[in-house]
Amino acid sequence: MTSLTPHAAQIATDLAADQKSAEVTDWAARIGWLVGLVLFIALVYWLMREGWKWRGTLQGDLPELPAVPEEPGDARLSMSGRYHGSTTAGQWLDRIVAHGLGTRSRAELSLTDAGLDVVRPGAADFFVPRAQLREARLDKGIAGKVLTEGGLLVVTWEHGGKLIDSGFRSDHAAEHTEWVDTLNHMIDKSNDTEGAR
Structure with missing residues (x-):
């Protein structure tokens, strides 16, 4: 069995340490993106709702719908x-x-x-x-x-x-x-x- 030189042993130790350490998550950036996405979706839904109401306003000249007669028949x-x-x-x-x-x-x-x-x-x-x-x-x-x-x-x-x-x-x-x-x-x-x- 061959033994490692001190320099080779250090490189092997460094590689093993690199494989075990995980990258630190930047939670502030992720939360910022998430809040931005939620605000964007809310804005889109609000614009859709306002468009629906505006369409109803434009169609305001349409008279009330007729009521069902008391005797509609069979x-x-x-x-x-x-x-x-x-x-x-x-x-x-x-x-x-x-x-x-x-x-x-x-x-x-x-x-x-x-x-x-x-x-x-x-x-x-x-x-x-x-x-x-x-x-x-x-x-x-x-x-x-x-x-x-x-x-x-x-x-x-x-x-x-x-x-x-x-x-x-x-x-x-x-x-x-x-x-x-x-x-x-x-x-x-x-x-x-x-x-x-």
Whole structure:
């Protein structure tokens, strides 16, 4: 067995010491970065909230939504699912937030002879009178929500001189086609009745 020279032994000892010592953490710098990151995220959320409120202010000319009539009639169709939002018709990124229409939520839809009743737990309910319904179609997206082709029921309606698209997704997507057919038939029948007057 060979013995190490004193110089070689010192080098071996220094290498072993270097491997065992850990770098000291600069906690002040890490905490500073963390606080800066939290403040940046808070600023972004505050700006988003202010933008949402500003959009609601810009849409302040939209009148109050109609109330559900006392006698809406029997439900032709009903559906449980999600309400994904409303936009200006044909402009699927121009979200409408006035009167709570921008709030995504669960929804219970009922189609009666009086119109479309949308009950939303935790958000404002709304009602679309039959005379204001314009079209129903299957689509794939609305205001930041993109689904598979035909995965969204979009109902176009008129309110305050403005055409609005509202997007719904049933818990059972197979119901969408029946809703489109029934709504469009009901709208065509209403248009024929108005044209005969």
